[in-house]
Amino acid sequence: MKTAISIPDDLFVTAENTAKKLGIPRSQLFAKALEEFIQNHSKEKITEKLNEVYSNDTTKKDNSLSDVSVAILRNSLKNESW
Structure with missing residues (x-):
């Protein structure tokens, strides 16, 4: 599903760089991050x-x-003789 969100510019840049380092699409990074948060x-x-x-x-x-x-x-022991 497509959605639009607003995030701070520095967070977007960090996410973009992280997705590139991991070799995954940015949307997959966001989905994984949301899944882990939940x-x-x-x-x-x-x-x-x-x-x-x-x-x-x-x-x-x-x-x-x-x-x-x-x-x-x-x-149960009252009739027992010791």
Whole structure:
């Protein structure tokens, strides 16, 4: 798809030189740069979401689960003689 964008002159010159060094068309350089930017941005969103999930206070859930586990273990061993 064709599109028109505005970028600073110095960035355009740098992009032009980079595309020549890589031996690829300038449009391919821009497409690759945009693709990499989007991928990196997506990774940041994933990291933010994981940080949110793992930052939640889970000690209450873990403690109540441990309490239930201990109670079940005690109940299953109450008829055992040691």
